[in-house]
Amino acid sequence: MTKATTRTTKPRGRPSRKAEIVATTERLLREKGLAGVTTRAIAEGVPCSEGAIYFHFEDRLALILAVLEESLPEMLVPLHELKDKIGNDTVEANLVIAVGGLVQFHQRVMVMVCSLVGEPELRERFRQSLGKDGRGPDRGVATLVKYIEAEKVLSRIAATVDSYGAARALMAGSFFHVFTAELLGGAEKIDAKGLVRMVLGA
Numbered sequence: 320m321t322k323a324t325t326r327t328t329k330p331r332g333r334p335s336r337k338a339e340i341v342a343t344t345e346r347l348l349r350e351k352g353l354a355g356v357t358t359r360a361i362a363e364g365v366p367c368s369e370g371a372i373y374f375h376f377e378d379r380l381a382l383i384l385a386v387l388e389e390s391l392p393e394m395l396v397p398l399h400e401l402k403d404k405i406g407n408d409t410v411e412a413n414l415v416i417a418v419g420g421l422v423q424f425h426q427r428v429m430v431m432v433c434s435l436v437g438e439p440e441l442r443e444r445f446r447q448s449l450g451k452d453g454r455g456p457d458r459g460v461a462t463l464v465k466y467i468e469a470e471k472v473l474s475r476i477a478a479t480v481d482s483y484g485a486a487r488a489l490m491a492g493s494f495f496h497v498f499t500a501e502l503l504g505g506a507e508k509i510d511a512k513g514l515v516r517m518v519l520g521a
Contacts, residue, residue, distance in 0.1 A: 340376070343364040345390075345427075353383075354434075356379065356383070383431060386431060390424055397419065402465070411516065415511045417463065417466075417489070418511040418514060421489065422496065430501065433501075460483070460486045463485075463490070464482045485519060488517075
């Protein structure tokens, strides 16, 4: 008798297009603004069916939020790394790297954020989504505050420095630099070192 050969086959199915849909949405946002982000344009850009978009995302705003989530690591990774730098290197060098992460994040999301401001309904839903799990600029500010407070304990930052004010100034400085660059077409790099020195009173 011969033993029957059992073959195992992987179930066939269409590969997920979610990552491509998000990437295409981000490209359209940059090239055409929020008004140019339609399910038809996204479907043509992927390419996929419009039904495939709604399979992964409830609606257009959910998709735009996914694009924002995709870019979060550019801000959060450099900020989260600050906890391992407490007491190491120099405070200035550590915060300059963190500001670089903020700038990269703001460069990526500026067009999306500004577009949202112009659409009241989408803007309100965006605000509600931020309140659910602590997303938004306060998340980054809180991480900066923790680092500054820890360095103050080590006397590497003056006790007189307002930790929350300094953290918000770093976040705002990055945002304003990118905003004016997008609006006016400036190409100058942010003076991260000067910004850090200013907020720390150095």
